[in-house]
Amino acid sequence: MILRRIAAILFLPVMLGFGSGVYLYLGTLKSKVVQERPVLPTVTKPKFVLPGTMYVVQDGRMFKLNAGSFTEIGPAGDWSQPTLTPDHTRLIAVSRGVEFSDLYLLDLDGHVVKRITKNDSRVLEYNHWALYPRVSPDGANLVYSYDSPKLTKYVEEGVDLSVWSMPLNGAQYQARRWTDPYWYTGGDVSPIPLAGGGILFVRHSIDPSTVVHSQIYYQARALALAKPLTSDTEDCSEPALSPDGTQLAMICSRGKQTTALEIAPFNGTVLGPARVLMEGGLYGSPVWSPDGKALAYYAPTGLTGHFQLWYLPLPVAATPSATTSPSPSTSAHASPIVAPTPTPAPAPVQVTEGVDLSATSPPVWY
Amino acid sequence: MAGQVPTRRRRASRLHPARIAALTLFCLILSGTAGAAAYFFPVVVAGVGQTGQTVVVPPSRSPGVAATPTPSAAPGSPFTVLLLGSDDDGKNKSPLTQSMILVRVEPATKHVTMLSIPRDLWVPLSVGGYAKIDAAYAYGGAAAAIATVERNFHVHIDEYAWVGLKGLIKLVDRLGGVDLVVTNPVLDDQYPDDINSGFLYGYRRVAVLPGPQHLDGSRALQYVRSRHNDINGDFGRSARQQEVLLAIKAKASTLNAADLPDIVDTLKGNFTTSMGLDRVRSLLSVATAFDIANVKQIVLYVPTYTSYGNGPAYGGASVVVPHWAQILAVTRENFP
Numbered sequence: 283m284i285l286r287r288i289a290a291i292l293f294l295p296v297m298l299g300f301g302s303g304v305y306l307y308l309g310t311l312k313s314k315v316v317q318e319r320p321v322l323p324t325v326t327k328p329k330f331v332l333p334g335t336m337y338v339v340q341d342g343r344m345f346k347l348n349a350g351s352f353t354e355i356g357p358a359g360d361w362s363q364p365t366l367t368p369d370h371t372r373l374i375a376v377s378r379g380v381e382f383s384d385l386y387l388l389d390l391d392g393h394v395v396k397r398i399t400k401n402d403s404r405v406l407e408y409n410h411w412a413l414y415p416r417v418s419p420d421g422a423n424l425v426y427s428y429d430s431p432k433l434t435k436y437v438e439e440g441v442d443l444s445v446w447s448m449p450l451n452g453a454q455y456q457a458r459r460w461t462d463p464y465w466y467t468g469g470d471v472s473p474i475p476l477a478g479g480g481i482l483f484v485r486h487s488i489d490p491s492t493v494v495h496s497q498i499y500y501q502a503r504a505l506a507l508a509k510p511l512t513s514d515t516e517d518c519s520e521p522a523l524s525p526d527g528t529q530l531a532m533i534c535s536r537g538k539q540t541t542a543l544e545i546a547p548f549n550g551t552v553l554g555p556a557r558v559l560m561e562g563g564l565y566g567s568p569v570w571s572p573d574g575k576a577l578a579y580y581a582p583t584g585l586t587g588h589f590q591l592w593y594l595p596l597p598v599a600a601t602p603s604a605t606t607s608p609s610p611s612t613s614a615h616a617s618p619i620v621a622p623t624p625t626p627a628p629a630p631v632q633v634t635e636g637v638d639l640s641a642t643s644p645p646v647w648y
Numbered sequence: 649m650a651g652q653v654p655t656r657r658r659r660a661s662r663l664h665p666a667r668i669a670a671l672t673l674f675c676l677i678l679s680g681t682a683g684a685a686a687y688f689f690p691v692v693v694a695g696v697g698q699t700g701q702t703v704v705v706p707p708s709r710s711p712g713v714a715a716t717p718t719p720s721a722a723p724g725s726p727f728t729v730l731l732l733g734s735d736d737d738g739k740n741k742s743p744l745t746q747s748m749i750l751v752r753v754e755p756a757t758k759h760v761t762m763l764s765i766p767r768d769l770w771v772p773l774s775v776g777g778y779a780k781i782d783a784a785y786a787y788g789g790a791a792a793a794i795a796t797v798e799r800n801f802h803v804h805i806d807e808y809a810w811v812g813l814k815g816l817i818k819l820v821d822r823l824g825g826v827d828l829v830v831t832n833p834v835l836d837d838q839y840p841d842d843i844n845s846g847f848l849y850g851y852r853r854v855a856v857l858p859g860p861q862h863l864d865g866s867r868a869l870q871y872v873r874s875r876h877n878d879i880n881g882d883f884g885r886s887a888r889q890q891e892v893l894l895a896i897k898a899k900a901s902t903l904n905a906a907d908l909p910d911i912v913d914t915l916k917g918n919f920t921t922s923m924g925l926d927r928v929r930s931l932l933s934v935a936t937a938f939d940i941a942n943v944k945q946i947v948l949y950v951p952t953y954t955s956y957g958n959g960p961a962y963g964g965a966s967v968v969v970p971h972w973a974q975i976l977a978v979t980r981e982n983f984p
Contacts, residue, residue, distance in 0.1 A: 293672070293675065296675075296676075297675050297676065297678070297679035298679065300676050300679045300680055300683070301679035301680060301682045301683035301686070302683060303683065304679075304680040304683030304684055304687075305683040305684070305686055305687045308683075308684060308687045308688075308906050309687070309906065310906075311904060311905075311906035312904070312906045312907050312910065313902045313903050313904060313906075313907050315824065315899075315902040316822070316823055316824045316899070316902060316903065316907065317824070318824065319824075380852070380853075381852060381853035382853070383855075406837065406851065406852070406853060407837060409853055411835065411853075411855050413855075413857070429835060432837070439836075439837045439838050439876055439877070440877060441835040441836065441837050441853075441876075441877045442833075442835065442877065443833055443835070464879075465879070466877055466878060466879035467832055467878075467879060468832040468833030468834060468835055468858065468877065469833060469835075471833060471857075471858060484858075486831075486832040486833065486858070488832070488878070488879050488880060488884060490880070490949055490950060490951065490952075491947070491949050491952070492880045492883050492884050492886070492887040492947050492949050493887075494831035494832045494884075494887075496831065496832065496858065517831075519858060519859060520859055533859070533860070535829050535831075535860075538829070539828065539829050539891065539894065539895070539940065540829070541829055541860050564827055564829065564860040565860065566859050566860040566861070567859070580860075581860075582827060582862070585898070585899065585901075585902050586824065587824065587825055587826065587827035587862040587899070588862060589861075589862060638862065640861075641859060641860055641861040641862065642857040642858075642859050642861055
C-alpha cells in the first residue's frame with residue numbers, strides 16, 4: 283500500500299513533465315514561415331561571390347558587398363536608394379525622416395560629405411519627399427523624384443511625385459521640374475538620366491475602374507511631351523539601363539500581384555521587343571552587372587516574403603534591335619511594344635540567404 | 649485469518665503489470681490532454697468570447713426586398729461573409745465602418761468573390777432613415793450592418809467578421825508581414841495619426857513606395873487606409889484593401905492549428921465574428937487551397953455603378969449615390 287502511494291507520488295512529476303512536454307511540443311509545430319526572422323547581411327556569407335562591389339539596403343541600413351563579404355556603412359538612420367556618381371567616387375542616398383526625406387552625398391564608406399536637400403519643416407505641408415536619386419552620365423546633374431508642387435485643397439490635398447533635376451554641385455533652389463505627372467496617382471518615379479540629355483522614368487495612371495497602371499516613359503527635355511515606351515496593360519516599372527546604354531531591364535506586372543523580369547533593346551529613344559527572363563514571382567529592383575552580361579535582382583524565397591539577392595547570367599542569344607519595333611505612339615494608351623518573346627530560362631543563382639533586403643532600394647553595382 | 653487470503657489475492661491482482669501499464673497510459677493521456685488543453689485554452693476562450701457572436705437581424709420592412717434569416721449555409725456549401733473594418737481608436741463611441749467587403753466563398757470550387765461596398769454609399773438603413781452605409785454599424789452594430797447590406801444589395805449574409813485597425817496591424821505583424829506588388833506611390837499629407845497617438849484628430853505624412861515588397865503591419869495599414877491622394881478616393885482604397893486581404897490569405901495559408909493561440913492572442917479585443925470555430929476552420933482550409941486566379945474582385949466605381957452627390961438631399965454631406973440597376977445585376981450574378 284505504501285509502495286503504491288510512493289509510486290503514485292513519484293509518478294505525478296512524470297505526468298506534469300509529460301503534460302508540459304505536450305504543451306511545448308505543440309509550440310514547436312507553429313508555422314516556421316511566420317516565425318522566421320531575417321538577420322543582418324553582415325552575419326551571413328553570400329552563397330555566390332559576385333564580381334565587383336555592390337551596395338544594398340536592409341531596414342534602413344546600408345551594406346557594401348565586396349569580395350564575398352558584407353560591411354555595414356553609413357551613419358545610423360533610415361537610409362535607402364543609394365546610387366553612384368559616374369566616376370564611382372561618391373554615393374548619393376536617401377535619408378528618410380518620419381515625414382520627409384532628403385538626399386545626401388556620401389563617400390564610398392558611407393561618411394556624409396554633404397546634405398543636398400533640406401525637406402523637413404515644422405509645418406506639415408511644407409515637408410517634402412526626395413526619392414530615387416540618379417546622377418546624369420556626365421556627372422553634372424542630379425535627377426530625382428520630388429513631391430512638388432502640391433495641389434492645395436482641390437478636393438483633397440494632392441501629393442504627387444514629379445521628376446526634378448538640379449546641378450550635382452549646386453543648391454536645391456536651382457532645381458527644375460522636368461515632368462508633369464497625372465495628379466492624384468502618386469506621380470512619376472525612378473528617373474534615369476540618359477547620355478543624350480533626356481530621361482526615362484515611370485509614370486502612374488489610374489483609370490475610373492480603379493485599375494492602376496505604370497508605364498516607362500521617355501522625355502527629351504524638361505516639361506516636354508513624354509512618350510510611353512511600354513503600354514498601360516504591361517504595367518512596367520523599375521527600369522535599369524545596361525552599362526553601354528543599349529538594353530533596358532524592367533519589372534512588369536500586367537495587372538497581377540506577380541511580376542516578370544524583362545529586358546528589351548533600347549536605342550536612346552525607342553524600346554524594342556521585350557524578352558521575359560523570369561516570371562510568376564515577386565521579382566524586383568533589377569541592376570546590371572558592370573560588364574552588362576548579367577543581372578542581379580531581389581526576390582523572396584518561399585513564403586517568408588524576405589527578399590534575397592539573386593544573380594542571373596544572361597543568355598548569349600542575339601538581342602533584336604530596338605529599331606525593329608514599331609514607333610512609339612504619344613498616346614498613353616498605345617502599345618508600342620510587341621509581345622514579349624519567350625526565351626529559354628536562364629538559371630538564377632541565389633546570392634544571399636536569411637536576410638531581408640529592401641525591395642524598394644535597388645542595389646548599386648560597379 | 650481465513651478471510652485475509654482472498655484480499656491479498658485481490659490486491660496482488662491489481663498490481664498486475666498490464667494494469668499498471670494501462671494506468672500509466674491513462675495518466676499520460678490525461679496529462680497530455682491537460683497540456684494540449686492549456687495550449688489551446690486561449691482559443692477556447694476566444695471561441696466563447698469572439699467567435700460565434702449571435703446577431704439578430706431584424707426582418708425587412710421594405711416591400712420587395714429580400715428579408716433575411718434563412719438558415720446559415722450547411723457545411724461545405726457556399727457562404728457569404730460580410731467583412732467589416734473600422735477605427736477602434738475611440739474617436740467615435742460607436743465606430744463607423746471604414747471598410748465593408750462582401751466575400752462569397754465556394755469551398756467546392758475554391759472560388760472567392762469580393763465586392764467592396766463604398767463607405768459613403770447613400771442608402772436606407774435597417775434602423776430607419778437614410779445615411780451613409782458606414783453609419784449602420786455605428787447605429788446598430790453588426791446586426792444593423794448586415795440587415796442594411798442584405799436589404800439594399802438583395803444578398804443573404806451567412807456570417808460577419810469585424811476587425812479593428814490595431815487588429816489588422818497586429819495580425820500582419822504576427823504573420824511576419826505580407827508580400828505585395830504596390831501598384832503606385834501612395835502619398836498622403838492627411839493620413840490620420842490616431843494609432844498609438846495621444847491626439848486622435850492629428851494628421852501625418854506617409855509614403856508607401858511602389859513595387860514588389862514586404863510590408864509590415866503599419867505600412868500595410870497605411871496602404872489600405874490612405875485615400876486623400878487617390879484620384880478614385882475611397883474606391884481606390886477599396887481596391888487596395890482587397891489586395892492586402894489576398895496577401896494576408898496567402899500568408900495565412902502557411903499557418904496550422906498550433907498557430908491559433910498566437911493569432912487569437914494577437915486579435916484579442918480587435919476582432920469579433922459570428923463564425924463558429926468549425927466555420928473558421930473550413931475557411932482556413934479554403935484559404936490554403938484556393939488559387940488567386942479563382943478570386944474575383946469587384947469595386948463599385950464611378951460612373952458605372954455609382955455617382956457622387958452632395959447637397960441638402962443628402963443631409964449636406966458628400967455621398968456616393970448607388971445605381972441600383974447596375975449594382976443588383978452584379979450581386980445577382982455573383983452572390984446568388
